[in-house]
Amino acid sequence: xxDAVIVVVLLLVAACATAAVVQRDPARQALVLSVLxxxxxxxxxxxxxxxxxxxxxxxxxxxxxxxIMLCVRKIRRRGRPKEDAR
Amino acid sequence: xxxxxxAATVALGGGGAAVLWGVTTxxxxxxxxxxxxxxSAVCPAxxxxxxxxxxPAYVDLALLLALLGxxxxxxxxxxLCDDLSEEGASAWALTWxxxxxxAAAVVALCVAVGPGRAMVKLLVVGALLISGNVIASRAxxxxxxxxxxx
Amino acid sequence: MTRRTAPRAVLLAAxxxxxxxxxxALLWLVLISSVDTLERIxxxxxxxxxxxxxxxxxxxxxxx
Amino acid sequence: xxxxxxxxxxxxGAGLAALLVAACLDLPGFGGRRHPYGDRAVxxxxxxxxxxxxxxxNFDQRAYxxxxxxxxxxxxxxxxVVLLRQARDEHRDRPEPAEVAxxxxxxxxxxxxxALVTGLYVVAHGQLxxxxxxxxxxxxxxxxHLLYLGADYGALERVRPLGVYETSDAVAVCAYLVxxxxxxxxxxxxxANTLLPYGTFNxxxxxxxxxxxxxxxxxxxxxxxxxxxxxxxxxxxEIEEEQGS
Numbered sequence: 001x002x003d004a005v006i007v008v009v010l011l012l013v014a015a016c017a018t019a020a021v022v023q024r025d026p027a028r029q030a031l032v033l034s035v036l037x038x039x040x041x042x043x044x045x046x047x048x049x050x051x052x053x054x055x056x057x058x059x060x061x062x063x064x065x066x067x068i069m070l071c072v073r074k075i076r077r078r079g080r081p082k083e084d085a086r
Numbered sequence: 087x088x089x090x091x092x093a094a095t096v097a098l099g100g101g102g103a104a105v106l107w108g109v110t111t112x113x114x115x116x117x118x119x120x121x122x123x124x125x126s127a128v129c130p131a132x133x134x135x136x137x138x139x140x141x142p143a144y145v146d147l148a149l150l151l152a153l154l155g156x157x158x159x160x161x162x163x164x165x166l167c168d169d170l171s172e173e174g175a176s177a178w179a180l181t182w183x184x185x186x187x188x189a190a191a192v193v194a195l196c197v198a199v200g201p202g203r204a205m206v207k208l209l210v211v212g213a214l215l216i217s218g219n220v221i222a223s224r225a226x227x228x229x230x231x232x233x234x235x236x
Numbered sequence: 237m238t239r240r241t242a243p244r245a246v247l248l249a250a251x252x253x254x255x256x257x258x259x260x261a262l263l264w265l266v267l268i269s270s271v272d273t274l275e276r277i278x279x280x281x282x283x284x285x286x287x288x289x290x291x292x293x294x295x296x297x298x299x300x
Numbered sequence: 301x302x303x304x305x306x307x308x309x310x311x312x313g314a315g316l317a318a319l320l321v322a323a324c325l326d327l328p329g330f331g332g333r334r335h336p337y338g339d340r341a342v343x344x345x346x347x348x349x350x351x352x353x354x355x356x357x358n359f360d361q362r363a364y365x366x367x368x369x370x371x372x373x374x375x376x377x378x379x380x381v382v383l384l385r386q387a388r389d390e391h392r393d394r395p396e397p398a399e400v401a402x403x404x405x406x407x408x409x410x411x412x413x414x415a416l417v418t419g420l421y422v423v424a425h426g427q428l429x430x431x432x433x434x435x436x437x438x439x440x441x442x443x444x445h446l447l448y449l450g451a452d453y454g455a456l457e458r459v460r461p462l463g464v465y466e467t468s469d470a471v472a473v474c475a476y477l478v479x480x481x482x483x484x485x486x487x488x489x490x491x492a493n494t495l496l497p498y499g500t501f502n503x504x505x506x507x508x509x510x511x512x513x514x515x516x517x518x519x520x521x522x523x524x525x526x527x528x529x530x531x532x533x534x535x536x537x538e539i540e541e542e543q544g545s
Contacts, residue, residue, distance in 0.1 A: 002088070005095040005135070012102040019110045027166060031117050034158050035109050035124045038151065042098060042128050045135055045147055050430035051354040053147050054422070058438040061125075061154040062161060063525065066445065069165035070536040078541065142269070143429040146422065149267075150439065153415050157442060160404070160449040206266045214414075221407040232399030233452075260417045267421045269429070274504045282420040286413035289444075289459070293412050296458040297405065297451040 002046075009043045030068040037061055090138030090198075094131045097191070101127025114169045118162050118226055119177045125155025126184035126219045130191035133211065137195050142204055149211045156218030163225040167233060176227035185216045249291070256287035349498040350507035355427040359513040363491040366513070367476065370520055374473055377524045384531040390539050395453035408450020415443030423518035427507040433514040437521025445529055453537045462530050465523040472520035479512055 016039050020032040037060020044053035105127055108120025129151045136144030163170075192212035196205045257280075264279035265271065328335070345356030358366050386392060400408075423436030448456040480491035488494045496512075499505040 002091055002139075005091055005098065008095055008099045009102075012098070012106060016106055019106065023110070027169065028114065028117060031109050031121050031162060034121055034162070035105055038124045038128050038155070039102060041147065041151065042102075042131065045132055045144060048139070050141075050144055050147055051352070051432065051435070054150060054431050054435040055438075057147060057150045057154060058435045058442070061151065062157040062442045062445075063438060063529075065158050066161045066165075066442075066529065067532055069161055070532045073165055074536045077536075146430055149418065150422070150435075153411065153418055154439065154442060156407075157411075157415075157446060157449065160408070160446075164449055203266060203269070210263070210266055214411075217407065218411075221404055224401060225404045229401035229404040230398075231401075256413060260413055263414060263417055264421060267418070268425070270502065272503060278424050278504060282417055282424070285420070286417040289416055290409070290413035292459045293447050293455075294409055296447060296455040297409060 006043075006046050009039065009046050013039050013043050026068065027072050030065050030072070033068070034061065034065045037064065088138045090134045093191075094134035094138060097127065097131040097134065097187075101131070114166060115226075116177075118159070118166060118170065119180065119223075121162060122156075122159040122219065122222045122226060123180065123184055125151060125159070125222075126188050126215060129155065129211070129215050130188045133191060133195055133208065137198060145204070145207055145211060149207070149214070152211050152215040152218060155215075156222040159222035160225055163222070164230045164233060167230040170226070176223070178223065178227075181219060181223040185219050188212065188215050188219070252294075253287045253291055256290045257283050260286040260290075348493055348508055348510075349501045350510050351428045351502045352426065352430065352432070354430075355432050355510055355514065356507070358432060359427070359510045359517075360493040360507070363480070363493075363513060366517065367480065367491065370473060370476060370517060373521065373524050374469065377469070377528045380528055381531055384535050386534070386539050389542050391542065392534075392538050393540055395457070395537050397454055398452040400451055405450045408446040412443055412446045412450075415446065416440050419443055419522070420518075423514060424504065424511070426514035426518075427510040428502060428504070433517030433519075434521050437518040438525055440518070440522040441525035441529070444526060448533065453533055456533075460526060460530065462527065465526045465530070469520055469523035469527060472516050472523065475516040476513060476520070479509055479516065483509070 013036070016032065016036040020029060020036050023029045023032050037056055040060065041053040041056040044050070044056060101123070105120050105124040108123065109117050129148050132144065132148040132151060136142060136148065189212060192208055192215075195208050199205050199208060260283035261279055264275075264283055268275050268279070341357050341361060342353050344361055345353040348356060348360060350356035350360060419436045419438075419440030419442075421436070422431035422439060423433055426432030426436070444460060445456065447459055479495075483492045483495045484490050486495055491513075493508040493510065496508040498508050504511065
């Protein structure tokens with residue numbers, strides 16, 4: 001039975017990674033990357049590697065989205081003139 | 087044939103597919119809700135896996151996901167608030183069903199684990215998961231309306 | 237005797253810190269698997285750090 | 301010209317594919333328990349009473365590599381600090397207070413200490429249960445930023461004096477090095493785990509210098525992430541370009 005869960009999670013990670021590559025808008029890609037991070041953590045847990053799963057969760061759930069979204073925000077504010085950015 | 091791993095497979099497969107479909111298609115409001123759903127779909131699965139593999143150390147993974155998942159959703163809710171449509175993204179039915187499923191999984195595990203420190207830890211993870219899920223939905227449904235400066 | 241060092245304020249602050257410390261120490265005891273003296277010492281100090289941060293955070297948010 | 305490049309890519313790709321398939325054919329069976337390196341690593345970690353073999357590999361058998369990883373993170377954050385500094389034609393505005401919904405703010409203030417204590421728990425039990433300095437340090441740093449998410453950047457700045465975190469980052473790197481040099485002074489090799497007694501198995505004091513190195517890495521990663529996010533937040537929220545230029 002434990003092979004079935006590996007296959008299921010592997011398929012999900014493959015699909016999510018493809019979706020992350022196909023998505024071109026950075027803000028939406030950050031969303032897909034966040035979901036990919038959670039699925040990768042599940043994959044590492046299923047493959048009996050909890051330390052790596054913990055690292056993926058710690059970094060991928062809150063830190064990476066925050067960094068990406070702050071960059072997206074900075075680039076968007078640079079594009080727009082001053083008045084509605086405040 | 088370990089029932090816990092089977093339950094985890096069903097949770098991961100069903101929840102994962104729904105989340106994946108939700109986060110890749112549709113308006114940004116629905117995508118952020120799907121991202122929020124990812125936490126409340128995978129965290130019970132991690133708890134079930136830790137019981138299925140007989141390794142209580144894996145509960146730390148579910149604990150961390152229950153803690154940091156909603157924080158990730160708060161990041162998106164706050165920094166995407168001008169993309170979300172004016173009335174925000176609210177899917178309370180989905181939130182409560184996800185919370186209910188999570189609670190059911192935690193209760194089942196508590197029964198299996200029996201009273202003791204491990205059971206209290208499971209309850210802590212369950213409480214964090216459900217409160218985080220509800221608060222993240224509240225944030226998505228317009229919690230950051232007063233935020234202009236980011 | 238400014239408003240902040242009045243005995244009542246000091247008492248309130250100490251009470252809040254103590255409450256946070258007790259809650260976080262309890263959380264630590266729940267998280268660990270085996271309890272011995274070193275765990276208690278490390279847990280007590282980590283709970284103290286958490287209590288101080290909790291109070292600083294609350295004051296930082298409500299301070300205008 | 302383009303067609304030639306595509307042909308070159310096709311040939312190179314085919315060669316790579318053939319080699320990969322050949323390599324995959326004589327890999328050991330998927331999910332097997334026996335592995336030459338794994339057996340020796342587990343044996344060495346149990347000999348030194350470290351319950352978590354990964355932490356034993358990270359902080360004991362290959363502690364020198366972790367020294368490299370730590371300096372990579374240190375250099376990366378240093379690079380970001382230099383790149384994201386405030387340029388001459390930019391000015392810094394006061395971050396304006398933001399009104400966040402009451403339940404969200406209360407949740408952030410509640411989870412802030414819980415996440416910090418959980419991060420410290422993950423760092424402290426690095427050599428017992430899954431986790432360690434890296435994971436716990438990131439969780440502790442993310443916990444601090446709940447203040448920004450739950451309220452506004454001004455609240456976070458009041459709680460987070462940046463100078464303290466920069467110095468604690470440097471102090472943590474030096475602590476790691478001093479621990480390594482201490483074993484040289486004690487007569488054995490750099491970063492060798494012969495300094496402290498190994499203690500009883502599966503307790504907080506087991507594993508010799510592994511918990512100390514874990515704590516140093518935890519402190520370094522936490523302060524490095526706080527410094528990194530501070531400069532990202534400054535750029536995104538505070539620093540404004542002069543409209544005139």
